[in-house]
Amino acid sequence: MTLSSLGWDDFFAGAFQPFASENFLPARVALEHKHACVLLSARGEITATCTGRLLHETATRAALPAVGDWVAVRLRPESLASGAGVALVGDIHAVLPRRTAFTRRAVGDADAEQVLATNVDTVFLVTGLDRDFNLRRIERYLAVARASEAQPVVVLNKSDLHPDARGAEAEVRRITRTAPVVTLSAARGDGIAALAPWLVPGATVALLGSSGAGKSTLINRLLGKQRQDTGPLSHAMNKGRHTTTHRELLALPGGALVIDTPGLRELQLWGVDESAVAETFPEVAALAAECRFPDCTHQREPGCAVRAALDDGTLDPTRWASYEKLQREQAYAARRVDPVLARAERDRWKKIYQGQRARERIEGRWE
Template identity: 40%
Template sequence: MHLSTMGWDNFFEEQKQALKKVNGRIARVTGLQKNHVRIHDGEEEVVVKARGRIVRGHGKNTLFPVPGDYVIEKGGVVTRVFARKNQLVRGAAGRRGKLDAAPKAKQVIASNIDTVFIVCGLDRDYNLRRIERYLTLIYNSNMTPVVILNKADLHEDSEPFKAEVEEIALGVPVHLISSIDGDGVEALEPYVTEGKTICLMGSSGAGKSSLVNAIVGEEIRIVGEVSDFDGKGMHTTTTRDMIFLESGGMIIDNPGIREISLSDEEGGVDDTFPDITELAAGCRFNDCTHQHEPECNVMAAVESGELAADRLINYLKMRLELTFVSSRESKTADRIEKERWRDVAKFQKDAKTRT
């Protein structure tokens, strides 16, 4: 195995060539362990240290290594993180469903991803509105989603579930599988070819670890039981790890996500709800909120049954959440700028006093 089979391509090669000298070895991050990271250079996997912030280039941009990153390591320490093609980002957990408690930080889950598998169990985990939130998060991160409906063996006919998801995940591949008996797993092979990186997302108990085991063909991930009381699974996966497949592909397994907080707006909502965007073009007002305006084409579609009311509600909820996040970040930036000029004014005043 070498870097080219681990996803290294011209995007990263150009960055390497721009360096006057590569002072250390290039490797890919395969996992996190508190303040340490696991890296693989194509020949061996080792654990090295990571400082709180890693300087990239000569500017002020800093990155902390995450699974999927390409880095330069020297003397057991990561000294540089290469610029990322993309990064899977969500708002840090802790909102507890309150809009006014929107996350104050962004959490980068993984980077340099080719496809994100949204893993949803066909039990109590099945939730169309949650899938819409996953899709928005993934589109905001400039990544390609695929929906995996696991535990198809729980139903005599699981096709209706697939049809429902296809209606709300327009243009997104949807696969029915059973990790227990392996049905449908072979359809995932085209996504995990040599040099391709897959990232798994889903709730605890959705079957991400069992899916990894089914793809690999052996038990390499611990699989937990799902509670009969609330249908929730335990966090059997507690770290983000990159798993290398015989096909040459790579899978980044993640702990279950119970709170899908959106971090910012990069067009993800429009990509998730293209039907609403199209309907909105027929509204009387360009700034229609689709709630109370006259001649609203979107509300008319709900009344006629063309558009599900729950889908519109989820759309409006995410729009509101992203607007709030954007507004908060803007206010924070303004506050930082005011504090900066306050410090400048203080410095000038002190300088006059000294003279």
Template identity: 45%
Template sequence: MNMHTGGNENRNIQPGHEWLNRFGWNARAESSFAEQSREGMFPARITADHGQKFKIVSERGEGWAELSGRQKYELEERSAFPAVGDWVLLRYLTETAPDGMIHGLLPRSSRISRRSAGTVPVEQLIAVNVDLLLLVAALNHDFNLRRLERYLVMAWNSGANPVILLSKADLAEDPETITAAVEAIAPGVPVIAVSAKENQGREQLEALLKPGLTIAMTGSSGAGKSTILNWLCGEELQATTEVREDDSRGRHTTTHRELFPLPQGAVMIDTPGMRELQLWEDEDGGWAEAFADIEKLAADCRFKDCRHEQEAGCAVLAAIRNGELERKRLDNYRRTERELKYQHAKENQRKRSQHRTGGKKELRRDKGAQRRHYELEPMD
């Protein structure tokens, strides 16, 4: 896997940038800012999104910011609004205060997103400019390999490098067997079993938290993401609650996405848990990457248009018969393929409709409603 190197060589520490360095400032951000900065603009990072207002950090420390009127007018797609992890161009409101107005976004190196709830396909950003995405799955009664496959589709499509964290390893009777099953559906992806309660797996996890890197965690409600954050930081940054004993499902304790600096040097974005992950995929091929083993087998099928159902010479079905491939994995492969094809068809239909009804003018008329919906919509 092509892991980002991180490290001190990327930090580019300069006088006045101490606050930025604590929140992931690196050579990539420095270069982007140098190319796009304008007179009177300063770099800042979005650390939390509260609707119309954004919590930010800049060389003056922590503050608050809003989008400029021009930005509100020009940003047409919901996914173009600032998100947690974004680097922005900021103009301070006064000579000394850290608060400001956002006049632009720097290019994103990655974008983690899903399809928003509702009948109209809309992309909902979870976090951006993430180097490592930790997919957290608890080793309790709620553990589900098929769900983890969906998270891998999202991860591979984001541009971030996935790492699977099997949390609450102290609850599993046979964690080695589960780890082996996870490794089978995620070849090349690091899989780490951790337990904050038993202090298990900390050394492996901390080896990834290099200075200058941005890490994000995502997973189901009750998977233990906030517990992991508190464990790594050595303090209670996020509230936690116990999961229900009957089904191991958790309640939301994290209510919004927020970025935290870690003592190890990296920064971590904690996100609310998801009860359901509706996939959103653009042209980056996350689905094919997540099911690369099936795609490789399919290349050996006798017919190029093989549907892997009952065709003669199907290499995929042969792999199921000889135990090389699990039937449930093939079923999930088909299910997610149908889901993404349906999403693409709906998105294309929406774009055609916008083109017929006035293109950008139509988008701008709808933008206010989009933004209000964006502010109110929870992760799940």
């Protein structure tokens, strides 16, 4: 494989400069085990471990190699001497800066950030046009994608199961605004060609979507062969259990790369900050900025622009409900793993409550 077919470009070449002279090879992480990584490089596949120095010098676990990362690796002497066909072994000395990253807070460790996949250019947000079809869920996935900096593309799968797939697509377009929407059937192969603009050689894509949306079916379709078990049976049996040992960064026949990690599959709203939620609901964010009080909770404060827009019908109540739910979940997910945040949140509500009482005293009764 050439470096460019693995996604190498000027951005990474620049970052690799300090390592260019000292027998280092650039390589991309295809699989991350507990103690070793499988790397893809111009020399072929390399099994590598981090040097003790890298382990000691990295301040956080999040800075260690993750699937999708470019690293500077040095082959062990025995690998250098070996001929073709022998498995290469090396040491990872550095992780190059990431262009994009999907992260979540590591469960049970308040400060730890877990990196699920990096350097993803495009993320396919896969929704089934069956019972899985849910505009609110698509909004959530858009927020997750935006937080990662990868470009989101909404993929409506199982078009064969929906009596009016085009109508459903039109509904989705109303909420996605700028993100492209593609309707297809991974099982039948209809509409797959519409993904071509994002599957160019060297481009990295990842798939996100709820269980059963058809991610494996789509990956198999793109690979042109059966890599993963799909079907109702394997589905029921494998739920929540991932014992995969296959590469998580795969090269597609057309030259693009696809990242499929268990962590990404399980990704819910972890790692989504409030600004990403606001970006997904620009009309709500714009209204909130107009409220009289900067800490307005949009419940029943005077001068609340959100309430006013709900009352006069300019704000869609389903969008508002969806925003509120997402905001709550985001706050809950963050709090659950972060006691400091939990305390800050309690203090914030205490202040809001005190502030409201003070306002009540000034402005008299509200209703």
